[in-house]
Amino acid sequence: MLRANYKNVWNDLSQSVGSAKIYVGGTEDEAALATATLHTLNVLRATVGIRPEDECLEIGCGVGRVGRGLAPLVRKWTGCDVAPNMVAHTRARLKDLPNVDVVEISGYDLKPISDQSCDLVYCTVVFMHLDDWDRYSYVKEAWRVLRPGGRFFCDNTNLLTEDGWAIFEQNRTGYHPLERPAFINKCSTPQELEAYLQHAGFNQVSTRARHLWVDAWGVK
Numbered sequence: 001m002l003r004a005n006y007k008n009v010w011n012d013l014s015q016s017v018g019s020a021k022i023y024v025g026g027t028e029d030e031a032a033l034a035t036a037t038l039h040t041l042n043v044l045r046a047t048v049g050i051r052p053e054d055e056c057l058e059i060g061c062g063v064g065r066v067g068r069g070l071a072p073l074v075r076k077w078t079g080c081d082v083a084p085n086m087v088a089h090t091r092a093r094l095k096d097l098p099n100v101d102v103v104e105i106s107g108y109d110l111k112p113i114s115d116q117s118c119d120l121v122y123c124t125v126v127f128m129h130l131d132d133w134d135r136y137s138y139v140k141e142a143w144r145v146l147r148p149g150g151r152f153f154c155d156n157t158n159l160l161t162e163d164g165w166a167i168f169e170q171n172r173t174g175y176h177p178l179e180r181p182a183f184i185n186k187c188s189t190p191q192e193l194e195a196y197l198q199h200a201g202f203n204q205v206s207t208r209a210r211h212l213w214v215d216a217w218g219v220k
């Protein structure tokens with residue numbers, strides 16, 4: 001299947017909630033997912049901040065791993081995902097939270113989300129599965145849906161780290177070029193993400209290396 005056929009690729013991977021959790025967080029264990037969520041919340045706090053008045057949008061929300069922890073801290077949390085199965089898992093897992101909305105998207109844009117309707121848009125552990133053009137499309141879309149002063153955060157594995165390079169080499173040599181899985185990890189560089197945010201119109205653009213990761217964020 002083509003990598004850019006995100007809807008079918010990711011719907012197949014998320015037929016059961018167990019399989020979806022494995023592809024999202026590498027584990028079915030709720031306690032382990034909750035620990036990973038605390039880590040993600042700390043990354044958001046250290047970069048774009050988390051504010052009680054925020055209306056937040058997560059691009060590629062998976063099973064609602066981050067939403068579970070973030071929704072109680074903000075005014076509203078909306079998760080969107082390309083895969084209808086992921087959307088259904090998130091709705092089921094977060095049904096006890098009153099300020100949560102979950103939306104299916106095309107895989108290339110945020111059409112169901114209105115212009116200037118969000119204070120914080122973030123996309124974590126998703127860019128490695130996208131083609132570079134589609135990464136940039138989401139950065140542009142994030143700019144559209146943010147209110148002036150709104151913040152955007154994205155991350156990817158970082159090619160310029162030892163561990164990122166190891167992923168690159170493992171995926172280069174571990175598969176015949178015609179047999180690489182469609183969801184295979186492709187790293188970014190800090191410069192790539194910085195260029196997307198600059199070209200999309202963000203101000204105060206920052207990047208940082210964080211172990212295996214690169215984080216990028218900016219303000220509309």
Ligand SMILES: C[S@@+](CC[C@H](N)C(=O)[O-])C[C@H]1O[C@@H](n2cnc3c(N)ncnc32)[C@H](O)[C@@H]1O
Pocket residue numbers: 006010011023024025059060061062063064065066080081082083086105106107108123124125126129130134
């Ligand atoms: C590794 S999971 C991460 C989920 C979540 N962000 C988290 O950190 O727990 C990647 C998610 O991105 C979604 N996804 C893949 N391609 C996408 C696309 N083009 N647009 C939106 N979501 C996409 C998948 O369905 C999956 O839920």
